[in-house]
Amino acid sequence: MEVVARFVADLRKKNILSSNLSVASTAAIGVLILLALRYPDRAIFTEHREGVPHDKGLPLVGQLFSLLKNKYRIHDFQAEKFVKTMSVLGLPRGVMTIDPRNVEHVLKTNFENYVKSNWFNYCTEHLLGHGIFNANGAQWRWQRKAASLIFNVKNFRDQFTETFSVFIDEIEILCSETLDKAVVSGDAVDIHDHMFRFTLDSFVYLGFGVQLNALKTKGEVTFAASFDACQLYSFEKFMNPLIEFTSVIDRILHPRKKTMKQHIATVDQFAADVISKRRTELANGEVHTDLLSRFMSAKNENDEPLNDKELRDVVLNFIIAGRDTTAQALSWTFYCLANAPEVEEKLFKEIKDYIKDEKKMDSTELYETIKNMTYSHAVFYEVLRLYPSVPNNQKYAINDDVLPDGTKIRKGDTVSWSPYGTARSKNVWGLDAASFNPERWITPEGDLRRESQGKWSVFHGGPRVCLGQNLATLEALVAIIFLVKRYKFTMLPNQNITYETSLTHPMKNGLKVKVEKRA
Numbered sequence: 001m002e003v004v005a006r007f008v009a010d011l012r013k014k015n016i017l018s019s020n021l022s023v024a025s026t027a028a029i030g031v032l033i034l035l036a037l038r039y040p041d042r043a044i045f046t047e048h049r050e051g052v053p054h055d056k057g058l059p060l061v062g063q064l065f066s067l068l069k070n071k072y073r074i075h076d077f078q079a080e081k082f083v084k085t086m087s088v089l090g091l092p093r094g095v096m097t098i099d100p101r102n103v104e105h106v107l108k109t110n111f112e113n114y115v116k117s118n119w120f121n122y123c124t125e126h127l128l129g130h131g132i133f134n135a136n137g138a139q140w141r142w143q144r145k146a147a148s149l150i151f152n153v154k155n156f157r158d159q160f161t162e163t164f165s166v167f168i169d170e171i172e173i174l175c176s177e178t179l180d181k182a183v184v185s186g187d188a189v190d191i192h193d194h195m196f197r198f199t200l201d202s203f204v205y206l207g208f209g210v211q212l213n214a215l216k217t218k219g220e221v222t223f224a225a226s227f228d229a230c231q232l233y234s235f236e237k238f239m240n241p242l243i244e245f246t247s248v249i250d251r252i253l254h255p256r257k258k259t260m261k262q263h264i265a266t267v268d269q270f271a272a273d274v275i276s277k278r279r280t281e282l283a284n285g286e287v288h289t290d291l292l293s294r295f296m297s298a299k300n301e302n303d304e305p306l307n308d309k310e311l312r313d314v315v316l317n318f319i320i321a322g323r324d325t326t327a328q329a330l331s332w333t334f335y336c337l338a339n340a341p342e343v344e345e346k347l348f349k350e351i352k353d354y355i356k357d358e359k360k361m362d363s364t365e366l367y368e369t370i371k372n373m374t375y376s377h378a379v380f381y382e383v384l385r386l387y388p389s390v391p392n393n394q395k396y397a398i399n400d401d402v403l404p405d406g407t408k409i410r411k412g413d414t415v416s417w418s419p420y421g422t423a424r425s426k427n428v429w430g431l432d433a434a435s436f437n438p439e440r441w442i443t444p445e446g447d448l449r450r451e452s453q454g455k456w457s458v459f460h461g462g463p464r465v466c467l468g469q470n471l472a473t474l475e476a477l478v479a480i481i482f483l484v485k486r487y488k489f490t491m492l493p494n495q496n497i498t499y500e501t502s503l504t505h506p507m508k509n510g511l512k513v514k515v516e517k518r519a
């Protein structure tokens with residue numbers, strides 16, 4: 001305290017503090033100075049972690065400003081920092097890792113110890129509610145069980161003809177409504193936007209029996225725009241402890257912009273319409289076996305049928321799962337192919353060798369053929385490796401633990417991992433980690449290589465592994481194969497292709513391409 005008193009006296013001497021400075025404010029400054037001496041390079045009340053390299057920041061706020069400065073390139077920022085711990089005022093304390101052994105431990109080996117945190121819940125609840133992505137324990141288990149009935153191998157096989165033809169029909173709509181016209185007119189096409197429309201139409205029809213026709217809609221799809229805004233807001237909450245304040249400023253600066261409340265009302269209304277349409281159909285004696293009807297006949301953790309709020313959460317959680325992830329993976333695929341002509345050539349050759357005339361093949365034949373197209377799978381896996389649809393993720397430790405690399409985890413820590421960062425680590429993926437190289441997925445025998453869930457965690461792992469992995473791979477390969485076979489896409493010059501920081505991994509400015517028909 002003597003140090004503080006001397007400091008304040010010094011300020012007085014220099015007339016920096018007025019003589020009537022209250023005792024209270026002197027004490028407050030004193031406390032702040034003491035705290036700054038105690039936490040000179042990290043957020044207040046953050047202790048150094050034994051054995052965990054610490055990234056130095058400013059007194060009391062830690063890395064807050066550096067995080068805010070880098071929030072638009074957050075995945076690269078984290079990839080640069082990822083073997084460390086960062087302390088940020090206002091964000092939960094935690095440890096970050098890109099070590100596949102640690103990731104596998106958190107997802108699988110010690111699954112019971114790592115859950116979705118209250119913080120995750122706070123950041124995503126306005127959109128996800130208590131849906132499968134935001135649930136733990138019994139609340140997660142009944143949702144997983146209900147959804148598994150749809151995605152299990154038997155059901156997938158029984159229903160796949162219909163599933164397959166939905167993907168093919170939607171691709172045909174994309175071709176006739178947009179791509180063939182662009183070939184003739186020479187107009188550029190935003191392939192990112194159209195991939196979102198393709199997966200939205202396909203998934204909403206398959207999952208809920210609703211024909212949305214986003215591919216036929218000119219201009220913005222209102223629901224999709226609001227859904228995206230809600231996701232951006234979630235990510236902003238993860239990154240920005242000043243969100244309540246910055247949102248007010250944003251509202252003042254952009255008074256005409258749709259508010260978050262209005263965006264939420266739009267997505268809620270969409271879900272309500274889907275549910276009420278299905279209730280009417282059921283009342284009229286229609287029989288459905290899709291995702292929505294499975295959940296409508298499921299029971300929640302209290303053994304009760306789901307109410308409208310629970311069904312709303314189901315609809316919105318599954319749209320994020322079924323629309324965004326696959327659309328992004330497809331968009332990044334066309335970006336990677338446009339920048340790697342030798343890969344595109346090889347892919348095109350495999351497609352020509354296997355698919356002579358797609359219009360003459362029935363669903364079963366097409367499915368069996370696609371399953372054997374090793375190079376097409378390798379391209380898709382490599383795109384997901386470099387541009388994972390969920391680029392970073394986190395869980396909350398219920399109890400103390402030790403990660404396989406020796407890092408001590410304390411009860412209440414957040415453990416974050418970054419599939420995006422792991423992909424770029426030379427220690428994990430070798431010297432060419434950052435290059436787009438589908439060959440890495442092919443074994444010397446010519447088979448598709450399998451990687452551990454810790455090293456390639458793009459579909460998550462352990463008991464919460466992605467339920468739609470097979471569906472997504474099939475959908476993406478149908479789209480890639482049909483489109484690459486028919487068209488050559490060339491990127492327009494001078495585009496700034498980068499990601500939007502969000503819960504998933506969209507492109508920020510889309511991807512504009514010129515479309516030519518292949519001979």
Ligand code: HEM
Nearest residue numbers: 133321322325326329389390458459460464466467468472
């Ligand atoms: C390329 C496409 C896809 C990728 C990269 C992907 C990736 C992931 C990831 C990383 C998770 C874990 C998220 C978390 O932290 O909770 C996840 C979970 C999940 N995914 Fe996917 N996904 C894809 C497509 C799909 C599709 C098409 C569906 C089907 C609707 C789907 C259904 C689910 C479900 C239901 C979960 C929750 C699992 C649970 O918590 O038990 N996914 N996915």
